[in-house]
Amino acid sequence: MYANDGFRELDRWECLALLATVSVGRIAAVLPVNFCLDRDGTVVVRTSVSSELASAIDGAVVAFEADEVAAAAHSGWSVVALGPATLVTDPVEHARLLRTGPRSWAPTSREVFVRIAQELVTGRRLVGGRTLYGVHFSS
Template sequence: MYPNDGFRELDRQECQRLLATTPVGRIVHTRHALPAVLPVNFCLDDGGGVLLRTSAASELARAVDGAVVAFEADEVDAAAHSGWSVVVTGRATVVTDPAEHARLCRVGPRSWAPSPEEVFVRIEPELVTGRELAGGRTMYGARLAS
């Protein structure tokens, strides 16, 4: 990041707080040796992990189990030229423990496209980064005018 570029780095705690305010993000994984990005609904686990719920037969569940993935969520206000973005990078695993699966059925994310057999995918956060832009266009215009 360059000084005075209008962005502010977010610490891990701020990133976690912001992630808890939005229900949809994007998971980035490898598909046929190429990057693939899918929108998903999610929630945060007690330990800060990202939880997804998907069909047990889905390509996503097979592709990400045991793989390092990135997960990104953001919020943008186009009119105010402001917003934030958080990226969580870590290993994704399909939850296989029956007791944990039962617990997540009660407290985990609800599937927006339910299927007969669903699994939970947990992304353990190894790297959490974020940045915020507050009034970017206004700030840029003010710099030009001064």
């Protein structure tokens, strides 16, 4: 689909490897959230227990997106994961995620974790770079 426009489709494992390198992604509403990939490869989002996000996506199928862009080099990548989101309600699992899960940039007194089990993971990377002011950039 993108064979001639400088983009290369990424397979699932390349997508998961890229997701493991960043800590901020977006839920379909394009809301930045802190996240991490858990040990089973699922996306775990940390948010306030009182946030509308937690109640809105619990039990819903969501699209989650993360990317990294190097604007000056005209390079980057984007990964989208699609799957059901569920609140982590098990107290032992919640305690583990407090220690090992994503760190909140705006901590609150009561936080919850939302797990997104990816049923579909797709992505693409801008390859080849471009020349800008006589300097060649590559990805």
